[in-house]
Amino acid sequence: MAETTAGRTSEDRGVVVALEGVGVRRHTNGQTILSEVDWTVRAGEHWALLGANGAGKTTLLKLLGALMHPTTGGVEVLGCRLGRVDVRELRTRIGHVSSAQAVPKDVDARTVVLTGHSGTVQPLWRTYDDEVRGRAEALLAELGVKELAHRPYAVCSGGQRARILIARALMPAPPLLLLDEPFNALDLPSREDLVEAMQRLAESRPDLATVTVTHHLEELFPAVGHALLLREGRILAGGPVGGVLTAPWMTACFGRPVRVVRHDGRWAAYSGSLTGERADIGAEATS
Structure with missing residues (x-):
């Protein structure tokens, strides 16, 4: 029996993403980036996507975000098969968060969130009525940064920006939220604020599916119930x-002994002689 969410098994919930036999090759030199990827994400599931640099995480996230097409195999996102759909329309239904994405830097936080409604870099003020503006303020409150509504985005901290960008991505109420290393360069308090915000989001939106790319298990919020490990472009587990x-799986994924610990729904991973014990194959995570 699969894990349950909101009283239903994962098999009962709608498919948000389905990849079958997906492969991606670089056109310039024929290099294989992804190979034979089969993966299904259902509504309400929260996935962690992990792997060493160069494993194919960014390419996989681009496929989910309808930002590129596979070389082989099939990709369906929100019921639409890539290659048979207007990806510009599809992208408006997918929330995407990356610290590198283009947003206006010379406006306040609320304006940045408002641009998520129009899907533009610069604000389109005539498209933002009272309902839209109210939704932007409600999302800032939901992410715990309501007090930043009128603060210039440029002077917000990294952690504050991450939560503002998530609020922006949620403006069109997407069924799928993709987070590309949202914790990048955050200090510990900012990381924990973001973890708590994501947990609240998962609890208040039972049908929202998320995929989070990260290098650190400590960044996973407790609602993350699934994980995908990539190694050299293939699914390892x-x-x-x-x-x-x-x-065992983390050791195989990263190519060095890894010790994994779980406590109160949070994870941590350690490697090297300073951990105090070797993560031998056969060791198990601590509950």
């Missing part, structure tokens, strides 16, 4: 976190 985020 995927499924419920209890069977994937283990010392």
